[in-house]
Amino acid sequence: MDLRFPDLDPSPEELEALQSVLGPATPTEGWTREQGGPHRAAAVRHLLLPALHALVDRVGFVSEGGLTEICRRLDVPPAEAYGVATFYSMLPVDPVPLTTVYVCEDLACRRGGVPTGPAAEPGTRVVHAPCIGLCEQAPASLTVRSGPKPHHGIASMPPANGSVPQMGDPSLVLLRRIGTPPTLDSYLDNGGYVALRRALDIGPAAVIDEVTASRLVGRGGAAFPTGRKWAAVASQPAGPRFIVANADESEPGTFKDRVLLEGDPFALVESMTIAAFAVGAERGYLYLRDEYRSALGTLEAALASARSAGFLGTAVLGSPLAFDIEIVRGAGAYICGEETAIFNSIEGHRGEPRSKPPYPVEVGLFGRPTLVNNVETFVNVLPILEQGGNAFAGIGTGVSTGTKLFCLSGAVRNPGVYEVPFGGTLEELIERAGGLPDGRELQAVLLGGAAGSFVTPAQVNLPLTFEATRAAGVSLGSGVVMLFDDTDDLGDALRRISAFFRHESCGQCVPCRVGTVRQDELVTRLTLGRRRDGDEQLLRDVGQAMRDASICGLGQTAWNAIESAIDHLGVLQ
Amino acid sequence: MSDVRTSAPGTPVAPPRRKVTLTVDGTETVAREGDTILSVCRSLGIDVPTLCYGDTLEPANACRLCMVEVEGARVLVPSCSREVEPDMNVTTDSARTRHARRMVLELLGSSVDLSTTPRVEAWMAEFGADPTRFGADVATVAQPAKVDNNLYVRDYAKCILCYQCVDACGEQFQNTFAISVAGRGFDARIAVEFDAALPDSACVYCGNCIAVCPTGALMPSTEFDMRADGTWDVSRQSETTTVCPYCGVGCNLTLHVQDNRIVKVTSPNDHSITSGNLCVKGRFGFTHVQ
Amino acid sequence: MIGLITAFGASGGTSSYAEVENTDVIVLWGSNAREAHPIFFHHVLKALHRGARLYVVDPRRTPTARFADRWIGLNVGTDIALAHAVGREIIASGLHHSEFVANATQGFEEYRACVEPWTLERAEQVTGVPAEAIRELTHAYATAAHAQLGWTLGITEHITGVDNVLALINLSILTGHVGRPYSGVQPLRGQNNVQGGGDMGALPNRLPGFRDVEDTEARARLDRVWGTSIPPRNGMHLTSMFEAMERKELRAVYVVGENPAQSEPNSGHVVPLLEGLDHLVVQDLFLTRTAQLADVVLPASAAWCESEGTVTNSERRVQRVRKAVEPPSGARDDIDIITALAQALGADWPDQTAQQVWDELRSVSPDHFGMTYEHLEAAGGLQWPCPSTDREEVPYLHARLWAAEPADRGRPAPFSSVEWKPPLDALDADFPLRLTTGRRLDSYNTGVQSGAFSTPLDAGETVDMNPDDASAHALAEGDRVRVSSRRGSIEGPVHLDPSLRPGLVFMSIHAPDVLDVNVLVSEASDPRSGVAEFKATAVRVERADPVPSHT
Incomplete structure (x- = not known):
């Protein structure tokens, strides 16, 4: 690096804020500096994103002086640091007020019209944001305040238990502890750490055997067999390997992981520890979307108490297992939920997906074998070890095993997260949530979120299983079940979906970078009556190219919901 | 004497690469482990178009013009970066690949000035790409050239x-x-x-x-x-x-x-x-x- | 070149650039390759990204040093002390390659005794490098599976330049990091044909093919080819030429493509000597400062783009230069000029093409015999030795040292028990600061060629000082200062450079018309190479009066 820094200094506030991440300022340049070079730079690069957060937490934005100081301390080329900061929606590089209100303008929150949010006050800015994961309380907003105190100022964030209408139902498995205090004592009183003790008893290979026997598949959307993934990581040649919990829950309409993180944080800590034991990892990363400020506080407290009680650290539960977890905050980028983009983000690079192969189980975080699972996937490991993998496999349909969390939102009487064994139909689930509000008729259901598909009222008998949805040409995705009634404007929903993908495309590949823009332009023309000859074919042509030729799942699925709406709901007729 | 030296004089660092047999456009061919589909295509005289691929750089994987079909893969595969695997069956010219290439050219041609891009005109003709299909009022990256130094x-x-x-x-x-x-x-x-x-x-x-x-x-x-x-x-x-x-x-x-x-x-x-x-x-x- | 000949009997760097990419530890000693040899440094960077570690030994924390895992910032002129400390630590830690030392070297015991006094502690006192840093460097280099040691003018432009090189070569043979793939020593050449010029015999003691002038057999072979009798004695190198001018023994000088009026040390002294000659002929592309002093100027075409021929690079690769543009009217190819001159002097030299001259060289230099123009063309350049017209040799030299059969090993590589001496131009109360000189990325030598283009990097020539030194002198950025040595003084603006350690002053050599650093530098030189002590001048810095403004 021909590091050349602008002749700019951080403010005292910025310097102090950076100290919490980078330590006290030391002479970083000049003749007294002996160590350096690309190896040292690579070793500290993962501190870039936390350092950028520290600036924004304190002064609201990434100033030139602050960025320069980070670059000096971490040997990051300023152009790269700027490239990273501007990748994320929540790291502004221009001066902004200390308070930001993120007003959700996404599918569930805009059903009553595009939210305007509060009137802009002095010292406050209002940002219209993609889904902030509070769909059960639509319309929702999130207020973030920067200032001297870290992780301050969360507004309109509800307790998780308000989001689980089934709370207290003894049949609940994954949600059984929602409503109990998120403390270690309470966790231990409610069956906590039984699974880890069993894992330590039976050994890593047997843990993987149990997970394999359970036939658990990933809950993040791709439905990959979890046991196979764990076994693949465990079988890699010796050397460091990592665990990543994907808590970047950003699919519009999805909020189940938020409820788990806020309401049962130790479940994730325990299940990540089991995974680490099974695959031989010493370090885990919990990548949390930065909109989940309440969960951040809960998780930080949980990690601290787990560490002090010996559930994390160099000798977990007195065993030879050494494992700890670090929280990495996302910064407003849907793409970082992609399993390789998440690595780049944690490493301090732009959160762009990597080309696969190689797959994460071989070359993942920091170039090492890595197990990356969704939060819901991880916590399923607890019942698997408690009941045994075969018993777990007995729940559900045999193909889709265990229970599933569904996020009901939109035109439904009791929105929230529901846990049901696999096998029930869409109609049963809707009924469980109280059906539609009085006098409303179902127009469509969006399954799986913006990357999912619309189904029609005629399809409400569809069993919500992986096999049945696959056969119907739709996807369960992350468990979104968003209802639209007869008053909803589906054209508006389609425009929102196309705008969402245009906003969230990372920009790396042409089909997605330009395709999502052209899709948005065409959807806008087609749904607002400005259709030109050939527009619909053009939209299909773009969609097919995005699906076939994009690098990652974002581009590959960006046309799914729109296509299904055209083909099955006839929205363009 | 120190015992840390592992290689004797003349020892090459990398072991020889294994042979891989695969099929490209119906022709069985033998390549080396680590070869890309693109390099195999070029050695067979198959002209796969590329834009973001530079022969001195690691594949950037960005333009997606070089996409080919690989049997068993859900989506198309970038030939510039995908390494050959045993028994891989590659199709470089199919309705899907032609569609993807046409659309990449149309998407780029409708948003970027390609007037000094070599070969692009011929590819547009070959794949039937017409960037004007989107209309004249779409988003582009048009902007003035940056002239801020003398070199x-x-x-x-x-x-x-x-x-x-x-x-x-x-x-x-x-x-x-x-x-x-x-x-x-x-x-x-x-x-x-x-x-x-x-x-x-x-x-x-x-x-x-x-x-x-x-x-x-x-x-x-x-x-x-x-x-x-x-x-x-x-x-x-x-x-x-x-x-x-x-x-x-x-x-x-x-x-x-x-x-x-x-x-x-x-x-x-x-x-x-x-x-x-x-x-x-x-x-x-x-x-x-x- | 002398150092390499002494140790290995051949005057080239032992490795190739591509090998650098695959090595494990790289030590750049007195080399700011990032700025002075940027594309060589690309190969170093490839190695770093493969995981190789880089150590940069330099008094300045140069742009090169910023890429290093560790910068070893030694005091100017203490290279031998540091190298000996490294050697001693290698032996003391049992990290020397005893089998290689026994089989392929000589003089080990004497060397061991020579370095014995250089404990890490003593070296720290002399070099200013912390003992722990010397230890790290030592262990990294000695325990690497493969290691490269490179140097440049930071090593050679000292009165002990040859000994400096020998002290570094000692380390390579001590560890067996030579004569093997990916391990070796690399002197990086400053001009595009320094290596080739020497190989062709353009040195006072060399014949084409780098044969020794005093080698009767080699001389006799050339005598036969050329039908003449070569004088059996070495010529004068540059420094001795100026000494001879001073003694009025040398009265006529023919300068081809050099600018000694500005490139030589103590230039205030050089110009009168050139002016005092009976006859000065200068052959150059430009009317340089030296050419302005000449009685006759022979305008030459640019060898790199206005004529045909070959040059040889730092990895011994001979490559073709080709004519791309017509020279300005009146400018002629060097071969034409020299041939015409010979003809005018009565010799019956035929007019020859570059290729004919090259084929003549091939006929007298077995190491170049295989390099026909066709072979050079087909291979895109060839490294010597190249005895065969249809085959390339391994890209590194001296594999013979590792041969299983003692008879195949050839002459053992000798250790050189050289002694450290401080720079001749000593610091004292009058001249308390150490001036060292170097190059900047966008400029070249005296600026004759690079001065014609401007880049946004050009911030003007400055006198660079440590900020603490500057404040001790009550100087701020841009203040005009007078820099004085025992030979003269010059004035220029000061630039505060925190990458310079206290006590060190840096100036570039590129703009003698603006800031002629060679006025300050001593002509004291290494008696064997004739290379002057450019890198270690004792100076004093004082505030100067501002330049009178013309308002």
Whole structure:
């Protein structure tokens, strides 16, 4: 690096804020500096994103002086640091007020019209944001305040238990502890750490055997067999390997992981520890979307108490297992939920997906074998070890095993997260949530979120299983079940979906970078009556190219919901 | 004697690569482990179009023009980066690949000025691409060229965001890291910190970004000015490869001469010393013989 | 070149650039390759990204040093002390390659005794490098599976330049890091044909093919080819030429493509000597400062783009230079000029093409015999030795040292028990600061060629000082200062450079018309190489009066 820094200094506030991440300022340049070079730079690069957060937490934005100081301390080329900061929606590089209100303008929150949010006050800015994961309380907003105190100022964030209408139902498995205090004592009183003790008893290979026997598949959307993934990581040649919990829950309409993180944080800590034991990892990363400020506080407290009680650290539960977890905050980028983009983000690079192969189980975080699972996937490991993998496999349909969390939102009487064994139909689930509000008729259901598909009222008998949805040409995705009634404007929903993908495309590949823009332009023309000859074919042509030729799942699925709406709901007729 | 040395004199570092048998467009062929589908196609004389692929750089995987079908894969596969596997069955020319290539060309052609991109016109014809289908009122990256130094011009209206300049400036060759991709999505762009001008950046004017730019978005000022004046005429140019006079490393220079004047300096991509790269003196220090 | 000949019997760097990419530890000693040899440094960077570690030994924390895992910032002129400390630590830690030392070297015991006094502690006192840093460097280099040691003018432009090189070569043979793939020593050449010029015999003690002038057999072979009798004695190197001018023994000088009026040390002294000659002929592309002093100027074409021929780079690779543009009217090819001169002097030299001259060289230099123009063309350049017209040799030299059969090993590589001496130009109360000189990225030598183009990097020539030194002198950025040595003084603006350690002053050599650093530098030189002590001048810095403004 021909590091050349602008002749700019951080403010005292910025310097102090950076100290919490980078330590006290030391002479970083000049003749007294002996160590350096690309190896040292690579070793500290993962501190870039936390350092950028520290600036924004304190002064609201990434100033030139602050960025320069980070670059000096971490040997990051300023152009790269700027490239990273501007990748994320929540790291502004221009001066902004200390308070930001993120007003959700996404599918569930805009059903009553595009939210305007509060009137802009002095010292406050209002940002219209993609889904902030509070769909059960639509319309929702999130207020973030920067200032001297870290992780301050969360507004309109509800307790998780308000989001689980089934709370207290003894049949609940994954949600059984929602409503109990998120403390270690309470966790231990409610069956906590039984699974880890069993894992330590039976050994890593047997843990993987149990997970394999359970036939658990990933809950993040791709439905990959979890046991196979764990076994693949465990079988890699010796050397460091990592665990990543994907808590970047950003699919519009999805909020189940938020409820788990806020309401049962130790479940994730325990299940990540089991995974680490099974695959031989010493370090885990919990990548949390930065909109989940309440969960951040809960998780930080949980990690601290787990560490002090010996559930994390160099000798977990007195065993030879050494494992700890670090929280990495996302910064407003849907793409970082992609399993390789998440690595780049944690490493301090732009959160762009990597080309696969190689797959994460071989070359993942920091170039090492890595197990990356969704939060819901991880916590399923607890019942698997408690009941045994075969018993777990007995729940559900045999193909889709265990229970599933569904996020009901939109035109439904009791929105929230529901846990049901696999096998029930869409109609049963809707009924469980109280059906539609009085006098409303179902127009469509969006399954799986913006990357999912619309189904029609005629399809409400569809069993919500992986096999049945696959056969119907739709996807369960992350468990979104968003209802639209007869008053909803589906054209508006389609425009929102196309705008969402245009906003969230990372920009790396042409089909997605330009395709999502052209899709948005065409959807806008087609749904607002400005259709030109050939527009619909053009939209299909773009969609097919995005699906076939994009690098990652974002581009590959960006046309799914729109296509299904055209083909099955006839929205363009 | 120390026992840490593991290799005897003459021991090569890498073991020989295994043979891989695969089928490309119905023809069984033998390649080496680590070869890409693209390299196999080229050795078979199959012309797979590429834009973001530079033969001196790691595949950027960005343009998606070189997509091929691989039996069993859910989506198309980038031939530039995908390595061959035993029994792989590759189809380079199918309705799906032609559609993807056509759309990539239409998407780029409707948003970027491709007027100085070699071969693109022929590909448009071959794949039936018509970028005007989207209409004239769509988003583009049109913008004025950045002329902020006397050595080269950055005309980002022609940028397809292939990442090659960033890779050449960064880890793969120059390690200056003066530029990066900033922003996201359609707003993604090549920039220095805070979108400053080049003279305020770490740029050392090696021009190795120019050498890898596939579209003419990056151009030496000599070429940019001559094109603007209408005097740039490749048909009147000769190319002569010689050795740089500025130090003892021995970089090969290819001098592009028009009317007995050096109008551009490049270095051969297949030259073992430079791999197409030069320093500021080699690329721009020719004016003393003008 | 002398150092390499002494140790290995051949005057080239032992490795190739491509090998650098695959090595494990790289030590750049007195080399700011990032700026002075940027494309060589690309190969170093490839190695770093493969995981190789880089150590940069330099008094300045140069742009090169910033890429290093560790910068070893030694005091100017203490290279031998540091190298000996490294050697001693290698032996003391049992890290020397005893088998290689026994089989392929000689003089080990004497060397061991020579370095024995150089404990890490003593070296720290002399070099200013912390003992722990010397230890790290030592262990990294000695325990690497493969290691490269490179140097440049930071090593050679000292009165002990040859000994400096020998002290570094000692380390390579001590560890067996030579004569193997990916391990070796690399002197980086400053001009595009320094290596080739020497190989062709353009040295006072060498014949084409780098044969020794005093080698009767080699001389006799050339005598036969050329039908003449070569004088059996070495010529004068540059420094001795000026000494001879001073003694009025040398009265006529023919300068080809050099600018000694500005490139030589103590230039205030050099110009009168050139002016005092009976006859001065200068052959150059430009009317340089030296050419302005000449009685006759022979305008030459630019060898790199206005004529045909070959040059040889730092990895011994001979490559073709080709004519791309017509030279300005009146300028002629060097071969034409020399041939015409010979003809005018009555010799019956035929007019020859570059290729004919090259084929003549091939006929007298077995190491070049295989390099026909066709072979050079097909291979894109060839490294010597190249005895065969249809085959390339391994890219590294001296594999013979590792041969299983003692008879195949050839002459053992000798250790050189050289002694450290401080720079001749000593610091004292009058001249308390150490001036060292170097190059900047966008400029070249005296600026004759690079001065014709401008880059945004050009911030003007400055006198660079440590900020603490500057404040001790009550100087701020841009203040005009007078820099004085025992030979003269010059004035220029000061630049505060925190990468310079206290006590060190840096100036570039590129703009003698603006800031002629060679006025300050001593002509004291290494008696064997004739290379002057450019890198270690004792100076004093004082505030100067501002330049009178013309308002």
